[in-house]
Amino acid sequence: xxxxxxxxxxxxxxxxxxxxxxxxxxxxxxxxxxxxxxxxxxxxxxxxxxxxxxxxxxxxxxxxxxxxxxxxxxxxxxxxxxxxxxxxxxxxxxxxxxxxxxxxxxxxxxxxxxxxxxxxxxxxxxxxxxxxxxxxxxxxxxxxxxxxxxx
Numbered sequence: 001x002x003x004x005x006x007x008x009x010x011x012x013x014x015x016x017x018x019x020x021x022x023x024x025x026x027x028x029x030x031x032x033x034x035x036x037x038x039x040x041x042x043x044x045x046x047x048x049x050x051x052x053x054x055x056x057x058x059x060x061x062x063x064x065x066x067x068x069x070x071x072x073x074x075x076x077x078x079x080x081x082x083x084x085x086x087x088x089x090x091x092x093x094x095x096x097x098x099x100x101x102x103x104x105x106x107x108x109x110x111x112x113x114x115x116x117x118x119x120x121x122x123x124x125x126x127x128x129x130x131x132x133x134x135x136x137x138x139x140x141x142x143x144x145x146x147x148x149x150x151x
Contacts, residue, residue: 012129017136019053022060025144026052029151063140070139 026033033055084090090106097109097116118125 013133016133018060021140022056
């Protein structure tokens with residue numbers, strides 16, 4: 001299978017979770033990244049826009065990857081806020097979700113339910129993808145503004 005440039009599709013997850021945080025970081029810290037390259041890109045606006053979006057795409061992937069450990073902070077917060085007993089949606093859905101042996105965390109149940117929705121209801125799947133993209137955006141923005149504060 002050969003891919004063409006026209007096959008490059010930017011969905012809501014890529015846009016919200018990757019391009020937007022990468023663009024914001026690149027915009028806020030342009031001088032740092034231009035200094036790392038150690039040369040100017042030129043005066044052609046097309047080259048600058050392509051370099052900006054390519055840099056934002058690459059930085060966005062790094063932000064997304066480095067933002068995953070932020071999920072672990074949820075377990076450090078008081079359990080009364082996020083316990084399974086207080087999660088009405090989880091408690092209602094859990095009896096309806098068949099999980100394989102040994103797979104019994106809320107994350108496992110979420111991924112199983114999300115896969116079921118993707119297979120059976122494309123319009124609901126689009127809504128889930130949008131919400132996942134928003135979550136990725138805000139998780140990455142924590143890193144972007146933290147890095148901006150430090151740099």
